[in-house]
Amino acid sequence: MILQLFIKGLSLGAVYALIAIGFSLLWQTSRTINFAQGEFVTLPAFLMVLLALVFKIPFALALILTIIISGLLLGYLMNRVLDRPLIEKGVLPLVVATIALGFMIRDSLIISWTPEALYFPSLVPKKPLHLGDATFSAVDLWNIFVATLIISGLHLFVKRTKTGKALQAVSQNRDVANILGINASKMILLAFLINAVIAGFSSILIAPIYMVKYDMGVELGLKAFYAAIIGGFNQTRGALLGGLLVGLIETFTAAYISTHYKGAFVLIVLMVVIVFKPEGLLGEKELYEYR
């Protein structure tokens, strides 16, 4: 039973971690708290359904198209239209703008398509697997695998390449990075693109579990937010740990304590972390504060 729950929690947590990593990347580089992060997952999921199930485009091609479109819309366009004009005006206007953006995406989906939940096929068979007395689905293993792949890829990119290091520099101190000849606004654009692409991939992992619905992103976005804070906002590995913890806490409390209040336990952990270790479990205190 414990192993079974552990795998289930890990698989959910891996997806939360993916979403949280993009989320904290945006915060690090541009001080954008993206309250529309959940909708960044919803939109690609709808795109996938449109391309793969309605237009019947082959799955791989549909996936590539989806990633490109969401990169353009949620990465490039969001950066240019919303982030650029607002970035110098402080944290709050951007928060409100992303809240409005989230509302807009949700309502546009209801109007242009449907308020109903849509079915989304899983890439791997949903056949149950057995390990000892634990029963779990191949989907769970697949999610953990893909998430690990993406996260290690991102990690390598950030740590090993020149562009990745420039990205790091911008997230540590935008002004100094600028002085050192790094084009900060280009790096911020890159962060937006990475976020949109990762969110696109995570939508394909979560859609078979959650079903594709206009408001599927609301909870996902919040959980990514919890994960980023619990783990530490300024560390990519913090988002990873946070995501896994949120997934595990949720699964175990729902199984052992109460399903009604399963949302509350994560929040209590979150509040304790914020009050006693505000920088997060793995985070570092920020020396440089933006106004």
Next chain:
Amino acid sequence: MNTVKASKVTPLRASIGWLCLLGIFVLPAFSVSSQYILYLASLTCIYTLTAAGLNLILGYAGQISLAQAAFMGIGAYTVALLSTKLSFWVALPLGGGIAFVLGLVLGFPSLKVKHHYLAMITLGFNIIVYLILMNEQEITGGSYGVFNIPRPKAGPIDFTSNESYHILIALVTCFIMLLTYWTLNSQWGRAFKGIRENELRAEMLGVSLRNYKLLAFAIGSAFAGIAGGLLAPLLGYIDPTIFNLGFSFQFLLMVIVGGSGRFEGPFIGAIIITIFPEIFRVAERLYFVIFALAAMLILIFMPKGAVTLWDWLFQTITGREAPKLTK
């Protein structure tokens, strides 16, 4: 370049202004034939009150709160559950009082953390309150909510009709706004502003950061509690889904779009948020998309909020700068 004269706020002008505002608030009760528009006017008053509370927290003390809907819920449920047992006139202040105390408690983390952390804590509080309202069925009625919430009576005066109840809401709102106005222009208000501009400096000048931040949080939450207490009898029926997180977001939107840190801000924001969708009702479901788009445009082009429009309007009509209502 010609300089624009600033209008001074003299006591006489302030009184006239307040009478006009009261008039604007009360007027719909006498002039509007459609019950629906009257209902919207009542809602605008209630939203103004809640947004004014948030403006106190956000615009004047520089903290963020995403729990206004939860405090409204607390006030609304207090009135809904107790007004039949005790009396509306006891339940309404009680709801505000409970919100005040909880706001004080919720304000404590704001002493330690800022920005997204505080946003998160208050957001979490909102979700927890929602879960409690939803799951403690014996007390709150769970997802079925509370039915038949009566409107109050005061001796011979009966506030049961829509018109008279609107007048009550308008009076309470105006009274609380007046109190706020007075507070913000006292030394308290200046202390709040000092904290928002520069915490360190304010503290060095002898402002007790702790007390003022907690107070801002508590008062702002109490406003929401009272607003909720007024909302319950207006609707006659409440359930937890009204007080969800999206509602809290809406108030944040109201304050920022209206103009945070300006006394007129929440009022303008509340009007925009309630009236705007009605104008675009012809666009049916599209109206919320248009609305969200408009909010983003306002943020991009009027970073200080729609209050900029009011300033401009005032200046073009009177030739003077709009008065600064709070120092």
